[in-house]
Amino acid sequence: MKLCIDKALSADVLSKYEEKVKKATLMLENGSGKGNDFLGWLHLPSSISDEELNAIQTVADRLKKSCDVVVVAGIGGSYLGAKAVISALSNSFVNKAENAPEILFAGNNISEDYLAELMDYLSDKKFGIINISKSGTTTETALAFRLLKTQLETQMGKEEAKQRIVAITDATKGALRKLSTQEGYDTFVIPDNVGGRFSVLTAVGLLPIATAGYDICQLVKGAVDMEKSCSDEVATKENPVSVYAIVRNELYAQGKKIEILVNYHPKLHYLSEWWKQLYGESEGKDGKGIFPASVDFTTDLHSMGQWIQDGERTIFETVISIASPNKKVVIPVDEENLDGLNFLAGKRVDEVNKMAELGTQLAHVDGGVPNLRIEIPTLDAYNIGQLIYFFEKACGVSGYILDVNPFDQPGVEAYKKNMFALLEKPGYEAETAAIKSRI
Numbered sequence: 001m002k003l004c005i006d007k008a009l010s011a012d013v014l015s016k017y018e019e020k021v022k023k024a025t026l027m028l029e030n031g032s033g034k035g036n037d038f039l040g041w042l043h044l045p046s047s048i049s050d051e052e053l054n055a056i057q058t059v060a061d062r063l064k065k066s067c068d069v070v071v072v073a074g075i076g077g078s079y080l081g082a083k084a085v086i087s088a089l090s091n092s093f094v095n096k097a098e099n100a101p102e103i104l105f106a107g108n109n110i111s112e113d114y115l116a117e118l119m120d121y122l123s124d125k126k127f128g129i130i131n132i133s134k135s136g137t138t139t140e141t142a143l144a145f146r147l148l149k150t151q152l153e154t155q156m157g158k159e160e161a162k163q164r165i166v167a168i169t170d171a172t173k174g175a176l177r178k179l180s181t182q183e184g185y186d187t188f189v190i191p192d193n194v195g196g197r198f199s200v201l202t203a204v205g206l207l208p209i210a211t212a213g214y215d216i217c218q219l220v221k222g223a224v225d226m227e228k229s230c231s232d233e234v235a236t237k238e239n240p241v242s243v244y245a246i247v248r249n250e251l252y253a254q255g256k257k258i259e260i261l262v263n264y265h266p267k268l269h270y271l272s273e274w275w276k277q278l279y280g281e282s283e284g285k286d287g288k289g290i291f292p293a294s295v296d297f298t299t300d301l302h303s304m305g306q307w308i309q310d311g312e313r314t315i316f317e318t319v320i321s322i323a324s325p326n327k328k329v330v331i332p333v334d335e336e337n338l339d340g341l342n343f344l345a346g347k348r349v350d351e352v353n354k355m356a357e358l359g360t361q362l363a364h365v366d367g368g369v370p371n372l373r374i375e376i377p378t379l380d381a382y383n384i385g386q387l388i389y390f391f392e393k394a395c396g397v398s399g400y401i402l403d404v405n406p407f408d409q410p411g412v413e414a415y416k417k418n419m420f421a422l423l424e425k426p427g428y429e430a431e432t433a434a435i436k437s438r439i
């Protein structure tokens with residue numbers, strides 16, 4: 001992975017932040033910063049044992065053999081990492097890898113149509129469920145799981161259903177742990193000291209990814225190598241995590257309040273969704289924080305391109321660029337050339353994509369949009385592992401430079417409190433009375 005930054009943001013900026021970035025990195029390393037009880041992700045890649053990976057692979061292989069479809073129920077940090085990796089590695093049109101079940105996601109919304117259509121789709125299929133919830137009581141996930149579990153038991157019988165349900169939850173606490181013990185489900189643990197949005201390299205991400213047929217050892221290897229490349233022993237300007245954390249904080253200080261993560265391959269759409277949660281929940285607090293947004297180019301150049309080129313100058317872009325695509329398509333000659341595209345004949349489609357990328361970067365920089373560029377050689381499990389760890393560590397460092405607690409998310413409780421009050425959940429009587437007087 002290579003990180004290239006805008007020339008305008010060179011040596012001066014890096015030295016200006018040298019002390020701050022070192023302090024932030026040290027706070028992570030020695031656990032002296034805010035939220036220090038949630039640092040279990042920091043050395044997760046290098047500490048995952050072969051035994052743990054084998055245990056995950058064994059259960060994944062069992063689900064692969066017995067299921068045509070596996071539904072992953074989870075929300076936020078309990079699904080976005082797996083969704084990001086699986087989407088990035090999957091064929092855009094065939095919804096499953098060879099010899100692997102189709103992976104569907106649920107429990108990440110409360111749409112009745114979505115659930116009805118999912119249940120209808122599953123009605124003639126051999127399916128399984130990976131239910132992921134640290135608390136075990138998240139409404140979206142618990143609701144979907146209740147419906148899917150009932151359907152699975154009806155379709156397969158209670159005993160067979162138990163073999164097809166895997167729970168990933170807290171080691172000892174919570175409703176899902178209790179149910180799993182009662183029913184005898186296979187389980188994996190979400191460590192206490194790993195928050196949802198930092199959990200993709202635990203069973204939370206690894207089990208769905210392995211079940212989808214992708215190589216979790218390569219994913220972890222990429223993360224391990226990145227852990228080394230951005231360790232606190234690496235000099236600031238050679239350390240991609242330090243550079244990224246510095247540049248985004250400097251741009252924020254200069255009034256660039258929005259960071260847009262850009263890709264030129266639609267398979268990366270959900271990597272951006274995962275990144276948005278990681279940075280949004282980690283930094284958006286205490287009245288501060290860059291707003292993380294994302295676009296898929298060139299698609300969104302035809303919708304958001306105008307705003308980015310010419311709108312309020314409060315944005316910067318971080319572009320994820322893939323050096324070589326996995327497939328090859330050459331543009332053919334057309335004798336009539338009515339579309340005027342013969343000047344491209346013989347070129348690969350990716351050459352056009354790359355010139356669109358370069359042309360856009362130059363145009364946006366000219367238009368006052370600073371550009372950072374992250375290049376990976378190709379889209380595979382190893383390089384995605386690198387990106388995941390890079391973004392996680394940079395998020396911790398960047399959050400500490402911003403002086404927030406990057407590991408809590410107190411703001412997400414507000415909607416839940418109102419929803420429960422409106423639904424008259426037992427225990428919310430006072431809130432129910434208060435909210436009803438407002439509407």
Ligand code: PA5
Pocket residue numbers: 075076077078132133134135136137138141195196197198281409
């Ligand atoms: O990052 C987080 O902590 C959140 O996105 C949670 O993962 C999400 O709210 C789901 O919570 P739980 O795993 O308890 O169901």
